[in-house]
Amino acid sequence: MPFEIPRITYTGTIKKVTLGKGPKAVTIGGETSYPLYLFEGEMPHPPRIAMEVYDAPPEDWPETVLEPFRDVVHDPVAWAKKCIEPFGAELIALQLVSTDPNGLNRTAEEAAETAKKVAASIDVPLIIWGSGNADKDGDVLRKVAEVCDGMNLIIGPIVEGNYKQVGAGAIGYGHTVIASSPIDINLAKQLNILLGNLGIPDSRIIVDPTTGGLGYGIEYTYSVMERDRMAALTQQDERLQFPIICNMAKEVWKTKEAKASDEEAPDLGNPQKRGVLMEAVTAVILLLAGADILVMRHPEAIQLVREMISDFMAK
Amino acid sequence: MGLTGIQIFKLLPKTNCKECGVPTCLAFAMNLAAGKAELASCPYVSEETKAQLSEASAPPIRPLAIGSGENVLKIGGETVQFRHEKTFVNKPGFAILVSDAMPEAEIENRLKRFNGLRYDRVGLTLRPELIAIKNESGDPVKFEALVKKVKSETDAAMILMSEKIEALTAGVKASSDRVPLIYSVNEGNLETLAGLALEYKCPLTVKADNLEALSGLAEKLMAAGLKDLVLDPGYRTLRRAFEDQILIRRAALLHQNRSLGFPTITFPCEMTNDPMKEALIAATFVAKYAGIIVLSDFRGETLFPLLVERLNIYTDPQRPMMMQEGIYPIGNPGEDSPILVTVNFSLTYFIVSGEIEASRVSCWLLVMDTEGLSVLTAWAAGKFVGDAIGTFIKKSGIADKVKHRQVVIPGAVAVISGDLEEELGPDWKVQIGPREAAHLPAFLKMGN
Numbered sequence A: 001m002p003f004e005i006p007r008i009t010y011t012g013t014i015k016k017v018t019l020g021k022g023p024k025a026v027t028i029g030g031e032t033s034y035p036l037y038l039f040e041g042e043m044p045h046p047p048r049i050a051m052e053v054y055d056a057p058p059e060d061w062p063e064t065v066l067e068p069f070r071d072v073v074h075d076p077v078a079w080a081k082k083c084i085e086p087f088g089a090e091l092i093a094l095q096l097v098s099t100d101p102n103g104l105n106r107t108a109e110e111a112a113e114t115a116k117k118v119a120a121s122i123d124v125p126l127i128i129w130g131s132g133n134a135d136k137d138g139d140v141l142r143k144v145a146e147v148c149d150g151m152n153l154i155i156g157p158i159v160e161g162n163y164k165q166v167g168a169g170a171i172g173y174g175h176t177v178i179a180s181s182p183i184d185i186n187l188a189k190q191l192n193i194l195l196g197n198l199g200i201p202d203s204r205i206i207v208d209p210t211t212g213g214l215g216y217g218i219e220y221t222y223s224v225m226e227r228d229r230m231a232a233l234t235q236q237d238e239r240l241q242f243p244i245i246c247n248m249a250k251e252v253w254k255t256k257e258a259k260a261s262d263e264e265a266p267d268l269g270n271p272q273k274r275g276v277l278m279e280a281v282t283a284v285i286l287l288l289a290g291a292d293i294l295v296m297r298h299p300e301a302i303q304l305v306r307e308m309i310s311d312f313m314a315k
Numbered sequence B: 001m002g003l004t005g006i007q008i009f010k011l012l013p014k015t016n017c018k019e020c021g022v023p024t025c026l027a028f029a030m031n032l033a034a035g036k037a038e039l040a041s042c043p044y045v046s047e048e049t050k051a052q053l054s055e056a057s058a059p060p061i062r063p064l065a066i067g068s069g070e071n072v073l074k075i076g077g078e079t080v081q082f083r084h085e086k087t088f089v090n091k092p093g094f095a096i097l098v099s100d101a102m103p104e105a106e107i108e109n110r111l112k113r114f115n116g117l118r119y120d121r122v123g124l125t126l127r128p129e130l131i132a133i134k135n136e137s138g139d140p141v142k143f144e145a146l147v148k149k150v151k152s153e154t155d156a157a158m159i160l161m162s163e164k165i166e167a168l169t170a171g172v173k174a175s176s177d178r179v180p181l182i183y184s185v186n187e188g189n190l191e192t193l194a195g196l197a198l199e200y201k202c203p204l205t206v207k208a209d210n211l212e213a214l215s216g217l218a219e220k221l222m223a224a225g226l227k228d229l230v231l232d233p234g235y236r237t238l239r240r241a242f243e244d245q246i247l248i249r250r251a252a253l254l255h256q257n258r259s260l261g262f263p264t265i266t267f268p269c270e271m272t273n274d275p276m277k278e279a280l281i282a283a284t285f286v287a288k289y290a291g292i293i294v295l296s297d298f299r300g301e302t303l304f305p306l307l308v309e310r311l312n313i314y315t316d317p318q319r320p321m322m323m324q325e326g327i328y329p330i331g332n333p334g335e336d337s338p339i340l341v342t343v344n345f346s347l348t349y350f351i352v353s354g355e356i357e358a359s360r361v362s363c364w365l366l367v368m369d370t371e372g373l374s375v376l377t378a379w380a381a382g383k384f385v386g387d388a389i390g391t392f393i394k395k396s397g398i399a400d401k402v403k404h405r406q407v408v409i410p411g412a413v414a415v416i417s418g419d420l421e422e423e424l425g426p427d428w429k430v431q432i433g434p435r436e437a438a439h440l441p442a443f444l445k446m447g448n
């Protein structure tokens, strides 16, 4: 019996979304098959990596990942620039951790000023990620959208509790939104419908499925993303055909295994390499599940994952 | 694959004699189709029918075992392409490579790492299962000696790799009771190796450069009576190797292609010289769809993330992972240490215990059986509520371990504190902890 390649039928395509503006704008999406299944479909825009910048010096990063950024942690602008040169970032993700009401609780105005300063000093697309507190993000992200009028930012996480507040501003001031739902395909779809009804064009929506770290729930994210791509590509579920972003670095680096020193965990091997690999393995799992953008932290992990992406793409 | 009840019924005697334990042949056929009965229960089916039925009901990907004793590696037996469709069942085995051309000390170190790298997690021990032994020297005597050494110094399931039939024969003879995997069959050595595998009842690897040739070789081996095969599609570039894993899985599941219905072996060790990148290639094959993953070497930093990934991907997606109910000492708690109570969803446990460890304040963590539900879900389901928690605390025996009578509950269920105090009685005080585990270190350091 001659070998016949078992094919499956795709009926949908992931929508294309262009992030940022100018010569460094980045387009994602456009896939016509399951993630990286390039023998039977296209991935016209390979997955991209956004590098993290914090708006306040991080308090709980282990030494191994703080080290490359030690000279810039007090200055988000310098930090973002360092990510671009020498680390080669194609996108920046500014994490507005300082706005967390359980932490520094900085105001929406302060956060928006920081966002504007960073956006004005770089030419790659800028993602703005709130603290994850839905109420506070409602204020903060709305203010960011307004102050950064016309700067084509990517703003999130937008959740059911604050989508009206933030969504309206995003349309008015020309930004892209990140629709975020708690590891649930139906809630993801529901929010995408709501955003559409609000008048946000499909070309300005990307989706955050909520990311679990390696060893801490990544399998839930993995399966919800696989189901999402399956529905989008083979079941014509039009409201799920959006590119996916995974805000993964903070999930990886908060785990005790990524932080543990040599003395604390001798069996876990070299702490620096272990941290890098925990981040890079997480990234590979998410790429296989369908991530279009990975928010990452350690320059070495990023370099490794870039190589993997280009090996997957190699003819 | 899988005949329907009606198709099976047509092959039965249709006498309704009831000897199988159900009233009619049709009922028996339906039970067979549903996997609720064994064909052997009907004494009247012909040999021919038996062959036909067992062929049709065989799993699409052959399950097989390598190794013996406590450390038997089961691979194959998968029935889905995506874990959410059912679950992935048999975790891929991780192999470390040793060669008979390596310096003695290097071999020692690798065996030491193989024996030593073990991790406890959710009540399971995570460990590598396999050692791949390579006959690089070309010398059968050296190879046999190394096989014997590995066998006596480890419990590893073994992969015997040589291009020389002589060496493989010596290796198999020395280790057949350990059920090693023989590597590998090609056009040239097919008959001899098939004979060796049959004689010693060992699984055999088939290697070819493309899937057509691979399936052709497998077919010949099946015709020769071999059942336990492992497939090595020869590509060593990421893109092609990844593609072949997917196509083999699909051919077996979607086309019922028997000659590709076997577990696969992959070689990240032959795909890069960078150990970090090798780990990422291995990570790809954990998810998509290797039966065995051969690494050039491993250390804690490369092995641990892969073991955790494998645990995660192979978790049954229907069932949340659960911890055993009980008292978990974190650090070195004594009679004045704080008591915290939480649910037995393992993610919750990991996060909470991790944060307690990070605080460096020794604590007693009481884990209550909430059937694997998280704090808020368990509360909403009426399982993590005042009277239930109170009963649990009283019978947990924690009162004998501490002098104080104060318990911290998750901030997310602050509303139950009244009920809990009532259930525990006037001796006890209930304290409301933070809503987020991330704020536990600050909370504990404030001097509880």
Ligand code: SF4
Pocket: B012, B013, B014, B015, B016, B017, B018, B019, B020, B021, B022, B023, B024, B025, B028, B041, B042, B043, B044, B045
């Ligand atoms: S034992 Fe066989 S012949 Fe008798 S009722 Fe059952 S299936 Fe029919």
